[in-house]
Amino acid sequence: MRKATFSIKDSEFRGSFESLSKIGVEQMADFDSISADKILTRYDIVVESSEKPEDIAEQYMPENPLLRQIAEDVMNLKFKVIEQHVQEALKTLTPEEIIENGLLAGMDIVAELYGRGIYYLPHVMVASDAMTRGTKVAEAALGGERKYKGVVMMHAAEGDPHDIGKNIAAVLLKSNGFGIIDLGKDVLVDTVVDEVVKQKPNVLTGTALMTTTMSAFPRIANRLKEHGVEVPFICAGGAVNREYVESYDMGIYSAKAAEGPGLANKALDGWDWKKIRSNWDEIINGKA
Ligand code: B12
Incomplete structure (x- = not known):
C-alpha cells in the first residue's frame, strides 16, 4: 500500500519563510526571530499524522490470517489474486464468514481511506471490482439451486x-x-x-x-x-x-x-x- 508522509519538517517551514523574504515580505516582520516550533501548527497535518493509513487499516483487519489476506487483497486492489485466496479460505471457512469478515472488512478500510482523502475514486472502483470477484467465488460455494422459503x-x-x-x-x-x-x-x-x-x-x-x-x-x-x-x-x-x-x-x-x-x-x-x-x-x- 502507498505510504503517505504526514510530517512536515521545521526546515520546510523555514524554507517558505526564505521564499517570502525574496519577494520583500521581510519588510513586514523579522522572520529570523520567529520560532516555527511555537507558532506554526498545521492542524490538518497534526490530525492526519496521528493516524497513518496502516493504523486505520489495522482497526478493521480480521485476526484470522486467511481473512486478513482477503481484506488486504481488497484494500491493496489485488483483483487478480483475490479469487484464488477466497478459494483457499473456503477450505476451512464458510462463505458467509469470508464475505462478512474478510471481503467486507477490506471494503470498510477502502471506504475509510476514501473518506479521509487518502484513496481516490479509481482506487475505490478497482477495490470494488476485487470485492465483487471475491464475493462471486464465495457465493458459488453456497450451493446451487434450492427451494426458496x-x-x-x-x-x-x-x-x-x-x-x-x-x-x-x-x-x-x-x-x-x-x-x-x-x-x-x-x-x-x-x-x-x-x-x-x-x-x-x-x-x-x-x-x-x-x-x-x-x-x-x-x-x-x-x-x-x-x-x-x-x-x-x-x-x-x-x-x-x-x-x-x-x-x-x-x-x-x-x-x-x-x-x-x-x-x-x-x-x-x-x-x-x-x-x-x-x-x-x-x-x-x-x-x-
Ligand atoms: C464504493 C463507492 C463508490 C463506487 C461504487 C461502486 C459500486 N458498484 O457500488 C463508485 C466509484 C462507482 C462511486 C461513485 C460515486 N460516489 Co461513491 N462511494 C463509494 C464509497 C467509497 C464506499 C461505498 C461502499 O461500497 N461501502 C461499502 C458497502 C458494503 O456499504 P453499504 O453499501 O452502505 O452497505 C452496508 C449497509 O448500508 C448495509 N446495506 C446496504 N444495502 C443493504 C440491503 C439490505 C437488504 C440490508 C439488510 C443491508 C444493506 O449493509 C452493508 C454493510 O453490512 C463511499 C464512501 C463511504 N465511506 O461509504 C462513497 C460515497 C457513497 N460516494 C459518494 C459520491 C458523492 C459518489 C459520486 C457522486 C462521486 C462523484 N463525484 O462522481 C459517484 C456517483 C456518480 C453517479 N451518480 O453515478 C458519496 C455520497 C455522499 C452523499 N452523502 O450523498 C460517498 C459517501 C463518499 C463521500 N464521502 O463523499 N462511489
Whole structure:
C-alpha cells in the first residue's frame, strides 16, 4: 500500500519563510526571530499524522490470517489474486464468514481511506471490482439451486450507482434460503413500484448511499399505498438512518447486510411492517 508522509519538517517551514523574504515580505516582520516550533501548527497535518493509513487499516483487519489476506487483497486492489485466496479460505471457512469478515472488512478500510482523502475514486472502483470477484467465488460455494422459503426484491435507489452493500445483502439472504429478484442499481421509482405490484415479493429492499437519492424510498412507499399494496420495505445505506426510514410507511431500517435475513424471516412469520418496526430492537439483537 502507498505510504503517505504526514510530517512536515521545521526546515520546510523555514524554507517558505526564505521564499517570502525574496519577494520583500521581510519588510513586514523579522522572520529570523520567529520560532516555527511555537507558532506554526498545521492542524490538518497534526490530525492526519496521528493516524497513518496502516493504523486505520489495522482497526478493521480480521485476526484470522486467511481473512486478513482477503481484506488486504481488497484494500491493496489485488483483483487478480483475490479469487484464488477466497478459494483457499473456503477450505476451512464458510462463505458467509469470508464475505462478512474478510471481503467486507477490506471494503470498510477502502471506504475509510476514501473518506479521509487518502484513496481516490479509481482506487475505490478497482477495490470494488476485487470485492465483487471475491464475493462471486464465495457465493458459488453456497450451493446451487434450492427451494426458496420466500422472495426478496432488492434494488439500489433511483440515481444511485452504489450497489456493493446490496449485493452482499443479497448473498446473505440467498444463503438463508431466500429467492432474490435483483432489480439492480439506479432503478426508477416507477419500475420498483410496477415490479412489486406484479411480482408480489415477501420483502422489498432499497439501498441509498447518496443524500440525493434517498427520497426515492418514501416515494416508492406512497406509490405502493396508492396501489393498495403493503410490503415490509427494508431501507439501508449511508444516506439513511432509522429515524428517516421510520418517517414513512413500510420503511424498516437496516445498518448491516447481516441483519437482512433476521428481518426478512419475520415477514415470512406473517409479521407486517408495523410489527417488524415496533419489535426492531429485539429482532436486531436476536431476541425476537
Ligand atoms: C464504493 C463507492 C463508490 C463506487 C461504487 C461502486 C459500486 N458498484 O457500488 C463508485 C466509484 C462507482 C462511486 C461513485 C460515486 N460516489 Co461513491 N462511494 C463509494 C464509497 C467509497 C464506499 C461505498 C461502499 O461500497 N461501502 C461499502 C458497502 C458494503 O456499504 P453499504 O453499501 O452502505 O452497505 C452496508 C449497509 O448500508 C448495509 N446495506 C446496504 N444495502 C443493504 C440491503 C439490505 C437488504 C440490508 C439488510 C443491508 C444493506 O449493509 C452493508 C454493510 O453490512 C463511499 C464512501 C463511504 N465511506 O461509504 C462513497 C460515497 C457513497 N460516494 C459518494 C459520491 C458523492 C459518489 C459520486 C457522486 C462521486 C462523484 N463525484 O462522481 C459517484 C456517483 C456518480 C453517479 N451518480 O453515478 C458519496 C455520497 C455522499 C452523499 N452523502 O450523498 C460517498 C459517501 C463518499 C463521500 N464521502 O463523499 N462511489
